[in-house]
Every structure is written in structure tokens, then in C-alpha cells.
Amino acid sequence: MMAAMARAATTSDVFNAIAEPQRREILVLLRAGERPVTGLARELGMTQPRASKHLRVLREVGLVRDRKAGKQRLYGLDARGLRPVHEWAGGFERFWTESFGRLDAYVQDLKQARQEE
Amino acid sequence: MSATGQGAPAQSAMADREIVISRVIDAPRELVFEAFTEVRHLSRWWGPAGFTTTTRSFEFRVGGAWDFVLHGPDGTDYSEWISWTEIAPPERIALRHGESRGDPNAFESVLTFEPDGAATRIEMRTVFPTKELRDEAAGKYHAIEGGQQTLGKLAAYVTEIVRKGAEG
Numbered sequence: 001m002m003a004a005m006a007r008a009a010t011t012s013d014v015f016n017a018i019a020e021p022q023r024r025e026i027l028v029l030l031r032a033g034e035r036p037v038t039g040l041a042r043e044l045g046m047t048q049p050r051a052s053k054h055l056r057v058l059r060e061v062g063l064v065r066d067r068k069a070g071k072q073r074l075y076g077l078d079a080r081g082l083r084p085v086h087e088w089a090g091g092f093e094r095f096w097t098e099s100f101g102r103l104d105a106y107v108q109d110l111k112q113a114r115q116e117e
Numbered sequence: 118m119s120a121t122g123q124g125a126p127a128q129s130a131m132a133d134r135e136i137v138i139s140r141v142i143d144a145p146r147e148l149v150f151e152a153f154t155e156v157r158h159l160s161r162w163w164g165p166a167g168f169t170t171t172t173r174s175f176e177f178r179v180g181g182a183w184d185f186v187l188h189g190p191d192g193t194d195y196s197e198w199i200s201w202t203e204i205a206p207p208e209r210i211a212l213r214h215g216e217s218r219g220d221p222n223a224f225e226s227v228l229t230f231e232p233d234g235a236a237t238r239i240e241m242r243t244v245f246p247t248k249e250l251r252d253e254a255a256g257k258y259h260a261i262e263g264g265q266q267t268l269g270k271l272a273a274y275v276t277e278i279v280r281k282g283a284e285g
Contacts, residue, residue: 092136092243093136093138094165095164095165096138096241097138097140098164098165098166099162099163099164099165100138100140100142100239100241101140102161102162102163102164102165102166103140103142103149103152103162103239104140104142104143105162106152106158106161106162107142107144107148107149107152108143108144110144110148110151110152110158111144111145111148114148
């Protein structure tokens with residue numbers, strides 16, 4: 001039902017990328033705005049190489065984008081990358097929520113047709 | 118939207134394998150129930166907007182089945198096999214969702230129809246018997262398990278983040 005989302009191997013898979021708690025923390029921090037890797041590392045209490053590694057994974061799956069600002073590189077959220085997760089998670093529920101919406105409209109038609117008979 | 122997916126509190130061990138979807142429909146329950154009993158009704162509303170069905174066979178009785186193809190709006194066809202395990206007009210229907218007769222990965226939903234003033238509250242409770250079957254269903258329906266599992270929280274988080282991302 002609803003085109004299956006192909007699951008790619010580890011680092012290129014958004015599902016794997018956000019399975020890592022520290023990477024989710026990075027995403028939450030980036031919601032507040034762009035940050036340099038040094039700032040992220042400090043706020044999360046991790047080494048800069050570790051933060052860089054997480055950022056690389058997040059960038060590869062399209063959750064984070066970066067840009068140069070003067071001498072430093074700023075990382076920001078690219079939430080479009082989360083859409084597959086959203087669609088995957090909402091699927092069954094949405095299928096039936098929408099079906100019940102159509103059922104409701106159909107039953108209203110039925111009700112009216114019966115009243116007119 | 119009046120439907121809710123995770124309204125039921127995680128009270129039982131079952132809760133983390135369960136999805137509950139409900140809706141109040143402004144019509145007598147006999148009429149709402151009737152919309153489940155004939156293919157000419159079912160084919161008018163089964164599936165989200167843009168989905169259509171082609172029925173191969175239909176027999177609404179306990180042990181009977183609805184064998185049909187569901188056509189997605191993107192042109193993808195899905196083989197569907199719904200069989201009824203309990204029919205109690207106008208209160209309750211239990212059915213199994215599968216892809217074909219004897220599908221080992223079929224799973225069961227119970228639909229209940231309750232009067233709510235002049236309206237009817239319909240509730241569909243789907244329980245996935247094992248984690249493996251739930252994962253199978255997730256592959257097909259991209260199902261989210263209700264209850265305590267982190268996916269529920271993740272979905273809410275993702276919705277939030279996508280919204281904020283779209284705004285920002």
C-alpha cells in the first residue's frame with residue numbers, strides 16, 4: 001500500500017541516520033537555527049571530530065545542509081529529508097483516516113438518498 | 118479531522134502492537150454498518166482519495182472474502198484479500214487483511230459501531246500479533262504502532278520538524 005520506500009544501506013538511509021540519539025539531538029539543536037560544528041560539539045558535550053562525523057551522516061541523507069559564512073561553515077536543518085520517515089510512519093493510519101473520511105461522505109449521500117425515497 | 122490514531126492509552130501489553138482509528142459519522146449505525154456489507158458501497162469509499170478497486174469476488178459472510186485489486190493513484194496495483202471472521206449487525210465486524218487467500222502475514226481488525234446520540238462512532242482496532250508481522254505490515258502499509266513505542270513519538274517529532282522546516 002502506498003509505494004514502498006526503498007531502504008538503502010546504512011549511512012545513506014535516513015531511518016538509520018535518526019536512529020542514533022546524538023544525531024537526533026543535533027537535529028533538535030539545529031531547529032533553533034544554524035550553527036558551526038564547534039558550537040554543536042560544545043552544546044552536546046562531544047568532541048568536534050565526533051560532531052563532524054554525525055553531521056556528515058546527516059548531510060548525506062539530506063537532513064542537514066551546510067554553507068560557508070566567512071571563515072566558518074554553518075550547519076542547518078534540511079527537514080525535507082525527514083519526509084520519507086513522516087510518510088512511512090503515517091501510512092496505515094492515514095490510509096484508514098482518509099478511508100473513513102470518504103465513508104463519512106458516502107454515508108451522508110446514502111442518508112440523503114434514503115430520505116428522498 | 119475527527120479520527121485519532123493513538124487515542125487508546127497504553128494500558129495493556131497489546132497496546133504497543135495496536136493501532137486504533139475512530140470517527141464519528143452523523144448517521145444511524147444501521148446505515149453506517151450497511152456501507153460495509155456490499156461491494157457497491159465498499160468500492161465507493163475504500164482507500165484514500167484517488168484509490169479505486171476492481172472486485173474479483175465478494176461474499177459478505179463469516180468465512181467469506183472480498184478478493185479485489187486496489188489501484189493506487191500512481192498506477193500501482195495491490196492485490197487485496199479481506200475475509201470476515203465475525204459479523205454482528207449492526208455492532209461489530211472482525212476481518213482479516215491479507216494479500217491473498219491464506220496469506221500468512223494477514224492481520225486482524227475489529228470494527229465496532231456505537232450509537233453516539235443520533236450519530237455513530239466507528240472504531241477500527243488493529244492488532245499485529247507479533248513484531249515480525251507488524252514489521253511486515255509496516256513494509257506494506259508503513260504502519261506505525263500505537264502506544265509506547267518510540268516511532269509514535271518520532272512521528273510527532275518529525276511532523277513538528279517538517280512543519281518548522283517548511284516555515285523556516
